[in-house]
Amino acid sequence: MRTLARLQTGKVSSVIVLVVSLVVLGALFGLLPKSSGETAPSMAAPDSAESSKVTALLKKFPDADRSTALIVFAHGSAPKLRGDPTTADLQVWPELTAAEQTAIADRAAALAEKSPTPQAVRPQLSDDGSAALIVVPVDGESTTDGVVDQAAELRSIARADLPDGLRVWLTGPVGFQADTANSFAGADLRLLLITAAVVALLLIITYRSPVLWLVPLIVVALGDGLARFVVAAVAAQFDIPVDASILGILSVLVFGAGTNYALLLIxxxxxxxxxxxDPRAAMRTAVTSAGPAILASGSTVALSLLMLLFASLAGNRALGIACAIGIAIALAMTLLVLPAALVVCRRGLFWPFIPRVAPQRAGAEPAEATSASAKADAAASRPDTGPASTPAPPARADAGHTVWARIGRAVAHRPAVIGGVAVLLVAFLALGLLGSRIGLTQTGKLIGDPESVQGERMLSVAFDQGGGQATVLAKTAVAAEAAELATGVDGVESARPGDSAVGYTRIDVTLAGDPQSAEVFDGIRALRSTYADADGQLRDTLVGGIDANALDQETAAADDRALIIPLILAVVFLILLLLLRSLVAPIILILSVVATYLASLGAGNWLFQHVLGFPAFDTSVVLYSFLFLVALGVDYNIFLSTRAREERVHLGAREGMREALTRTGGVITSAGILLAAVFVVLGVLPVVALAQIGTIVCIGVLLDTLVVRTLLVPAIAFLLGERFWWPSHRHAHRAPAGERGGDPAVPLEAR
Structure with missing residues (x-):
């Protein structure tokens, strides 16, 4: 780190570093491919899942590339929820007139021309005659754009020449796929622009300078662009399913983490x-002091993300690879490019609040040095008589009366009371997890009530039929017996044998309940259990389909949580152990971020259920929120604890923690607020999972920044004193002379 700092801050070498960095970036932008990932996220279960086996076998059937569009006709608006009192409005809607039924029949004839089985495209009337349904088998599209175009064409045909007042909803597989794809259309650019705008605004507020904010923003923006290009190249090379949701999280993470690291360095x-x-000497000290903590923090996040490689879901593995690459690039831009850029721009970059050496301190003797690094300079100029001979000089005048100094003194004065209040607050928020559920239905995964969701509710209410579907593949020799066995399973409404191929017969099963609901999942589990307990070839029967695939994804996600969460905790603990050289401090820090995570989930659950109307967490939210909150939450504790370890050498454990809180409080709080605001930006995408992740991470980062890192961790450190750092001993570490422009040695924290 010292060699790097000298290279970045030399009079000529700093310019060379900056120019070479820009040339390399330009070359990479020109040579690397742009992102070519699918717009919509992958919805595939693991290859070993039963639904995946069904999907593989169905590709060998004659209608393997078929899909289905369901088109509903009725008056008025779609009901809000199945079973909601507002659905009673459907019963008083007027019946479809003869002219309207004729028009719907004409639309069915037109839609039949787009179907490979036109004879199957016939309108069906509901029992009360207030709604009509047309089932349109269509050729499946292999690309997202193809599905969107197909859905648009079917909507256009269905709505042509209809009588006034008659409304149309496109739902079913085609409708849901198209609406999901449209939710992500243009997501990359929209999310990128909003994220950059939020970061720019907060940097301007933080620095109160019309110029300074541009440097870190440009550096981080270049890092985000490079990360996207590198991720696209890696995805293309190794066939990794990188979609718009992953790219959106990537941008948020690179901007958030990269700006955080820039804030701490600056x-x-x-x-x-x-x-x-001398600004060059100041930057050398800044890099050698803050650089190891930034590197450790970024490494913690990157290694935690790489633990997703052990996941069974391809989407989890893709997110881990993409975001780990993004964090590595954000680290490189912050530690390699940003210092050189700041040094080249000189001290005036901070205008109008330019930091200058106070006149009375310009020629001060070493004994008057005040920061930990300056205190070491003074100590190094005297004979080495051990830590006890290095008196703790007074705090800097410009920090003794800040709000963070007052907070530090207050926590040090009453650590038990303040720590207890912080624990009660965290515990109270965690109580919000009571009654929480994981798993959303198909109609609950998109924000904004798109047409496919409305159509699904219309279908469920108007035709009073189960929305759940399963595709059963049974050996042809026992297909009739398998269908009869299915009809006797609780939750199964009907079972109809269909085509045969490769020794299997397809059985289409209708299940009671909304698609991807707990009721449908119970029916699929009962089906699988029934066939598993059967005799002979019936035991080889497989249950798949869209709902079964969702169930297998949910099961795989639970398995991933059980595996990945302990791995992330182990990685974080190991890094903290090596960085802080303590056993007690890492345990306390990990417990604090886990408590923050639980409190954030609890607060988020209350907010989702009682304010935003989300009945449950999406399957991916629990793991992703844990990953980001633990990895990023440890970041702030690393910045605080490494500075406390540095100050401990001269001030002792308690005073060192108070001084660290005074010195880092403002910048860590600014970084936390910025990161929280950046993650909230995920809510601009109309996808419940991303909105939930953004909200939970926002709550967690604010809670960690304002309560846990500010009050709880320092309070525990004050109560434990030197035991907080056990078994590490208090002693000074000196660097070779000349690190501060020829001054004597500078102690380096945790290096």
């Missing part, structure tokens, strides 16, 4: 400029 640089006349 804050340390500014702090050194107050005691160091």
């Amino acid at each position: 804050a340390r640089y500014r702090e050194e400029l107050l005691v160091e006349p």
